[in-house]
Amino acid sequence: MTSVxxxxxxxxxxxxLLFIMSVGLSVTMGMMNFVNLAQASFSMLGGYTMVAVxxxxxxxFLASLPIAFVVVGIASLVLERLVFRHFYGTDDLTQVLxxxxxxxxxxxxxxxxxxxxxxxxxxxxxxxxxxxxxxFTLERYRMFLVVVGGALAFVLVFGLxxxxxxxxxRACVDNNRVARACGLNTQLVFALTFxxxxxxxxxxxxxxxxxxxxxxxxxxRYLVYLLIVVSVGGMGTISGTLIAGLVLGVGDVACKYYVPxxxxxxxxxxxxxxxxxxxxxxxxxxx
Amino acid sequence: MRTLTLSLTAAGLVLGLATHANxxxxxxxxVLVGYSGISSLSGQQTDAAIKxxxxxxxxxxxxxxxxxxxxDTTGPNPEVAKxxxxxxxxxxxxxxxxxPDFTPNTLAAAPxxxxxxxxxxxxxAATTGIIEKSPYFxxxxxATPQQxxxxxxxxxxxxxxxxxxxxxxxxxxxxxxxxxxxxxTEAGGTVVGNVRIPLSNPEFSAYMQRIKDSKPDALFxxxxxxxPSIGALRAVNDSGLKASGVKILAVGDTTDETYVDAVGDAxxxxxxxxxYSTQHDSAMNKEFVKDFEALNGKSPRIGWTAIAIWDxxxxxxxxxxxxxxxSFDPDKFMAFVHGRSFESPRGPITIDKAxxxxxxxxxIRRTDKIDGVLQNVEIATLPNEGFK
Numbered sequence: 006m007t008s009v010x011x012x013x014x015x016x017x018x019x020x021x022l023l024f025i026m027s028v029g030l031s032v033t034m035g036m037m038n039f040v041n042l043a044q045a046s047f048s049m050l051g052g053y054t055m056v057a058v059x060x061x062x063x064x065x066f067l068a069s070l071p072i073a074f075v076v077v078g079i080a081s082l083v084l085e086r087l088v089f090r091h092f093y094g095t096d097d098l099t100q101v102l103x104x105x106x107x108x109x110x111x112x113x114x115x116x117x118x119x120x121x122x123x124x125x126x127x128x129x130x131x132x133x134x135x136x137x138x139x140x141f142t143l144e145r146y147r148m149f150l151v152v153v154g155g156a157l158a159f160v161l162v163f164g165l166x167x168x169x170x171x172x173x174x175r176a177c178v179d180n181n182r183v184a185r186a187c188g189l190n191t192q193l194v195f196a197l198t199f200x201x202x203x204x205x206x207x208x209x210x211x212x213x214x215x216x217x218x219x220x221x222x223x224x225x226r227y228l229v230y231l232l233i234v235v236s237v238g239g240m241g242t243i244s245g246t247l248i249a250g251l252v253l254g255v256g257d258v259a260c261k262y263y264v265p266x267x268x269x270x271x272x273x274x275x276x277x278x279x280x281x282x283x284x285x286x287x288x289x290x291x292x
Numbered sequence: 293m294r295t296l297t298l299s300l301t302a303a304g305l306v307l308g309l310a311t312h313a314n315x316x317x318x319x320x321x322x323v324l325v326g327y328s329g330i331s332s333l334s335g336q337q338t339d340a341a342i343k344x345x346x347x348x349x350x351x352x353x354x355x356x357x358x359x360x361x362x363x364d365t366t367g368p369n370p371e372v373a374k375x376x377x378x379x380x381x382x383x384x385x386x387x388x389x390x391x392p393d394f395t396p397n398t399l400a401a402a403p404x405x406x407x408x409x410x411x412x413x414x415x416x417a418a419t420t421g422i423i424e425k426s427p428y429f430x431x432x433x434x435a436t437p438q439q440x441x442x443x444x445x446x447x448x449x450x451x452x453x454x455x456x457x458x459x460x461x462x463x464x465x466x467x468x469x470x471x472x473x474x475x476x477t478e479a480g481g482t483v484v485g486n487v488r489i490p491l492s493n494p495e496f497s498a499y500m501q502r503i504k505d506s507k508p509d510a511l512f513x514x515x516x517x518x519x520p521s522i523g524a525l526r527a528v529n530d531s532g533l534k535a536s537g538v539k540i541l542a543v544g545d546t547t548d549e550t551y552v553d554a555v556g557d558a559x560x561x562x563x564x565x566x567x568y569s570t571q572h573d574s575a576m577n578k579e580f581v582k583d584f585e586a587l588n589g590k591s592p593r594i595g596w597t598a599i600a601i602w603d604x605x606x607x608x609x610x611x612x613x614x615x616x617x618x619s620f621d622p623d624k625f626m627a628f629v630h631g632r633s634f635e636s637p638r639g640p641i642t643i644d645k646a647x648x649x650x651x652x653x654x655x656i657r658r659t660d661k662i663d664g665v666l667q668n669v670e671i672a673t674l675p676n677e678g679f680k
């Protein structure tokens with residue numbers, strides 16, 4: 006029984022990690038209908054920002070998280086104004102090619118400044134090691150991830166999805182001309198949403214660096230997980246991304262524990278099954 | 293107009309002759325390693341090692357000026373490696389090759405270098421038996437059994453008889469698993485469980501739970517360089533497996549100096565096998581480390597690629613010195629290399645007379661903190677380990 010619950014907890018923690026990693030992509034791809042694979046690069050940038058501010062300036066880990074959010078948010082805003090906004094109307098393939106190109110550029114840029122080695126990531130002592138909770142020995146950092154992920158989901162669902170701003174974003178995407186005719190500043194709405202998506206990716210990079218490591222190859226290594234979670238969850242829904250993260254996380258950890266021979270394969274099997282069953286994802290809006 | 297053409301032709305002829313004359317006393321050496329992407333670190337290590345080697349020993353061994361031709365293999369991509377080897381050999385006329393790195397690349401190079409008679413130093417591929425694929429292959433790296441076998445008798449000797457075996461799920465991992473398990477059983481130990489972990493695996497907690505359930509004395513880990521190694525060691529630490537008293541044994545790649553700092557204190561106490569540690573206690577190594585850091589800086593730290601390249605150049609330079617004054621003969625070169633023993637910063641090494649593969653000391657090391665830096669400290673030496 007203990008092991009079942011420990012596995013469940015670890016699965017939920019991994020699911021939260023997947024949710025945190027993909028929610029930025031979910032915002033830009035789902036709400037704005039823009040396929041921005043470079044979200045993975047924004048995550049990497051967030052990780053490097055966290056490492057830089059904690060090590061160079063001695064800022065504590067917790068304080069570095071909002072800094073990563075803001076820095077990457079601003080960086081993505083600049084990129085949105087310079088590059089992305091010219092591609093809002095284009096087809097998916099153009100966007101995929103553009104953003105994958107940006108990933109390669111980001112890898113080269115990061116290698117130039119930080120070198121090709123892995124960065125040293127250190128979190129405060131109270132987040133390392135384990136803690137007895139109700140008779141279970143749980144990893145502290147994982148508990149932290151569950152709390153942060155839960156809070157993030159709450160804030161995003163009730164602060165972004167179910168608000169006037171969320172409705173405005175959807176209106177701008179679904180019918181840009183009518184939205185403009187109604188007096189909405191679509192440019193501003195897109196820029197803001199994009200910055201929020203980028204900032205979330207940056208936050209994710211800072212939060213995940215402790216578990217996933219941070220090096221120039223980060224975006225390519227984890228991009229596929231981001232895409233899986235967003236597709237399984239469904240476009241344009243933050244709660245869908247959360248559910249997808251949890252289903253995949255728990256499924257992955259449980260299968261790796263009970264049938265390790267095929268454990269690594271299960272996350273892909275679930276993805277294919279969900280896609281066959283519901284092509285728009287678990288909670289996806291029909292296009 | 294005509295005079296101009298004539299003089300141009302004449303100038304061209306003279307230039308042509310000059311290049312030809314130079315070609316007599318220069319030799320092209322192809323260096324094929326990963327300079328980009330996931331394996332760019334090996335390119336960096338390669339260049340750093342070459343820079344120091346040439347600074348120390350000059351650029352013209354035996355009177356032949358070395359012309360380096362660097363090519364990026366981009367990682368384990370046999371079709372790319374094959375094309376590069378072909379180009380470097382047929383078009384650029386390289387006479388000696390260092391690399392290509394990785395086993396699939398090395399295998400792809402074998403038929404070409406055999407036909408063209410190009411002595412080739414294997415510097416980044418560890419699979420057993422690949423050196424026999426060409427009479428022109430020799431290896432200055434290591435062979436998988438050298439890394440994977442020694443920790444089996446070592447565990448039994450220390451009375452850690454129940455061992456859990458965890459390897460990465462790809463060909464080298466399967467190889468290592470086979471060598472470790474058979475050696476462990478022979479030595480009287482027991483495998484209490486084994487698991488193969490996908491190469492792309494950000495989540496280790498389920499595996500850690502399984503390992504805990506089987507209550508082993510020790511855990512043996514084989515993970516490739518980089519993020520899988522970092523992830524595995526961190527998981528072993530964070531899950532409390534190490535704190536529960538399970539000994540952590542691993543191949544040396546897992547605590548490679550180039551990224552052990554990213555693992556952090558989670559690496560402490562790991563017992564590994566290795567061919568080279570910057571901590572190796574010899575006058576030659578101390579000087580090597582000092583000069584290397586003075587020339588290339590302290591970061592990235594010196595890893596195994598650097599040492600493999602260093603010894604490949606040692607062989608190439610010695611072989612060329614031996615042919616000083618005559619034109620390059622690949623067969624004489626290989627005859628010279630085979631059976632050769634010399635001291636390297638890693639310790640004494642011998643190139644096997646029959647196969648050209650490497651025989652070297654294997655060191656059992658423990659990851660410790662020395663002056664605040666994680667180091668692989670050699671705690672036992674197994675002299676002259678073979679490659680089978």
